[in-house]
Amino acid sequence: xxxxxxxxxxxxxxxxxxxxxxxxxxxxxxxxxxxxxxxxxxxxxxxxxxxxxxxxxxxxxxxxxxxxxxxxxxxxxxxxxxxxxxxxxxxxxxxxxxxxxxxxxxxxxxxxxxxxx
Amino acid sequence: xxxxxxxxxxxxxxxxxxxxxxxxxxxxxxxxxxxxxxxxxxxxxxxxxxxxxxxxxxxxxxxxxxxxxxxxxxxxxxxxxxxxxxxxxxxxxxxxxxxxxxxxxxxxxxxxxx
Numbered sequence: 292x293x294x295x296x297x298x299x300x301x302x303x304x305x306x307x308x309x310x311x312x313x314x315x316x317x318x319x320x321x322x323x324x325x326x327x328x329x330x331x332x333x334x335x336x337x338x339x340x341x342x343x344x345x346x347x348x349x350x351x352x353x354x355x356x357x358x359x360x361x362x363x364x365x366x367x368x369x370x371x372x373x374x375x376x377x378x379x380x381x382x383x384x385x386x387x388x389x390x391x392x393x394x395x396x397x398x399x400x401x402x403x404x405x406x407x408x
Numbered sequence: 409x410x411x412x413x414x415x416x417x418x419x420x421x422x423x424x425x426x427x428x429x430x431x432x433x434x435x436x437x438x439x440x441x442x443x444x445x446x447x448x449x450x451x452x453x454x455x456x457x458x459x460x461x462x463x464x465x466x467x468x469x470x471x472x473x474x475x476x477x478x479x480x481x482x483x484x485x486x487x488x489x490x491x492x493x494x495x496x497x498x499x500x501x502x503x504x505x506x507x508x509x510x511x512x513x514x515x516x517x518x519x520x521x522x
Contacts, residue, residue, distance in 0.1 A: 295450075322507055333412070333496050333512030334451070339503055346505040382450055388506060395439050395500075397508060399451040 295400035297383050303406045304373055311369045312403045316385030323366050324397065325358055327351065328380040340366060341388070373407045380404050412513035414497055419519045426484040428516045430497030433478060437499040440473060441510065442482045445494045454482070454495075484518075492520045 296315040304310050316323050321342050326334035337356070338348045342363040352358075355373075360366040370377055381404075384397040411433045420426045432440065438459050443451040457464045457471045457480075464471045470483040480497055494515040501509040 297450075324507070324509075326510075331514070333498070333514050334510070336509050336511070339507045339509070341505045341507060344505075346507060347503045347509075384451075386508065395456060395508065396453055397510065398453060399443075401450040404448075 295383055295385050295398055297381075297400040297403050299403055300401060301404045301406075303408060306375060306407055307372055309369065309371045310373060310405060311367055312381055312405075314366045314368070314383030314385075314400060316364070316366070316383070317387075317398055320385035320387045320398075321363065322386045322388055322397075323360055324384040324386075325366070325368055326382040326384065326399075328382060328402070329378075334380075334382055337368075370405075373405075375407045378405055378407045412497055412499055412511055414495075414513035414516045416514065417517050417519070419521060420487050422487060422489060422520055422522050424487055426482075426487045426491070426518055426520075428482045428484075428495050428497075428518065430480040430482075430513055431478055432480065432497070432499040432511075434499050434501060434511070435475075435478065437501065439500045439508075440471075440480050441498040441500070442469075442471065443496045443498060443512075445496065445515070447493075451496065487518075487520050489520045489522070492518055494518070 323340045325337040328334040340360040380402040382402045384399045386397045441456040442454045468485045498510040
């Protein structure tokens with residue numbers, strides 16, 4: 292198991308373009324989270340999935356952002372009509388819950404650094 | 409509300425102990441975490457503590473929790489140059505369906521000097 296994998300590691304895009312990022316969680320982890328980290332700040336929660344269901348979204352997630360986890364394994368985060376303010380590191384994390392028991396550790400990927408020019 | 413605060417910088421000499429402090433506001437947090445981030449990299453989970461514990465030790469790391477004052481600290485013994493990184497404190501909150509939302513501080517940049 293190689294941990295949480297994110298692709299691409301870096302993305303430079305022009306303002307107004309759409310971008311899509313992918314996250315592959317640790318296998319068998321049923322919970323998947325997206326966070327955004329801007330320069331000099333800690334990560335901020337964006338959204339989370341339990342299996343394929345998106346159960347919660349932050350107010351930070353504008354209508355231009357959409358996330359999916361179609362088969363309960365990998366997830367994608369799409370940003371439409373990118374703006375310069377979207378420039379940030381997008382981090383994915385996964386964790387495991389079995390019934391009522393949750394493994395409390397969340398493991399993060401290396402992130403995708405987005406630069407909007 | 410949720411708010412986590414940390415000092416921005418800490419500089420120590422190699423071999424000394426480092427103590428990184430954090431204050432949080434959500435008294436209902438079940439777990440509190442310390443993560444490490446090296447330049448250009450993701451976050452590495454270092455350790456976490458359950459809210460009904462006062463202390464947790466894991467090799468060179470010691471976490472102290474003062475729940476009354478909502479104060480968390482991370483002590484790194486025998487600090488090495490490889491410990492130079494940004495350290496994030498995070499408090500946990502419950503999400504719909506039982507998920508665990510982390511609220512992070514702004515991070516403390518630890519610089520280890522020879």
